[in-house]
Amino acid sequence: MRLSAILTSAGESIRMGRPKALLEWRGVPLVEYQAASLLEGGASEVIVVLGHEREAIAPHVRGEGVKLVVNPLYTHGKTTSIRAGLRAVSASATAIMLLAVDQPRPPEIVARVVEAHALANALITSPRRGARGGHPLIFSAALREELGAITESSRGVRAVFEAHRADVNEVPIDDPIIRLDLNTPEDYTEAKARYGA
Numbered sequence: 001m002r003l004s005a006i007l008t009s010a011g012e013s014i015r016m017g018r019p020k021a022l023l024e025w026r027g028v029p030l031v032e033y034q035a036a037s038l039l040e041g042g043a044s045e046v047i048v049v050l051g052h053e054r055e056a057i058a059p060h061v062r063g064e065g066v067k068l069v070v071n072p073l074y075t076h077g078k079t080t081s082i083r084a085g086l087r088a089v090s091a092s093a094t095a096i097m098l099l100a101v102d103q104p105r106p107p108e109i110v111a112r113v114v115e116a117h118a119l120a121n122a123l124i125t126s127p128r129r130g131a132r133g134g135h136p137l138i139f140s141a142a143l144r145e146e147l148g149a150i151t152e153s154s155r156g157v158r159a160v161f162e163a164h165r166a167d168v169n170e171v172p173i174d175d176p177i178i179r180l181d182l183n184t185p186e187d188y189t190e191a192k193a194r195y196g197a
């Protein structure tokens with residue numbers, strides 16, 4: 001399996017009040033941590049999509065296997081960043097992972113989702129904790145065209161997910177980190193304390 005990971009980091013971070021990509025996490029900016037974690041967890045390449053504050057964030061997007069893409073339409077919603085990332089995915093990719101920069105995931109969690117996807121030869125793989133889904137999500141490259149057609153008005157990635165609900169490979173992971181999102185300063189402070197980051 002050749003896995004391309006799209007790490008979206010183009011948003012305006014309005015509730016956080018500063019760029020989430022530059023939040024410190026385990027001693028490095030979050031965008032740097034996330035890219036390294038995805039590569040260590042099994043991604044062949046990581047495509048980091050920037051938009052807002054891209055000049056400040058870009059110096060931290062580096063390393064072998066890491067590509068930088070700028071989404072000039074970032075104010076039009078997250079789907080525009082996913083589509084921008086998809087255009088940079090290698091033609092040889094057999095699977096596509098989606099993750100947002102404000103969803104820190106350690107490499108061992110990424111690796112578990114990647115391994116489950118590969119073993120099941122799945123169309124879509126989703127980690128779950130109890131009855132609730134989490135991230136990262138992995139899609140077969142067979143769905144690349146469908147992912148490339150998502151829009152904000154069509155419910156984004158959820159529309160693709162629901163269209164193939166019967167084929168979703170659910171991976172139980174009993175760790176609340178699969179649902180962690182850093183949206184506010186309070187979320188960030190609490191998560192750093194909880195996860196020793």
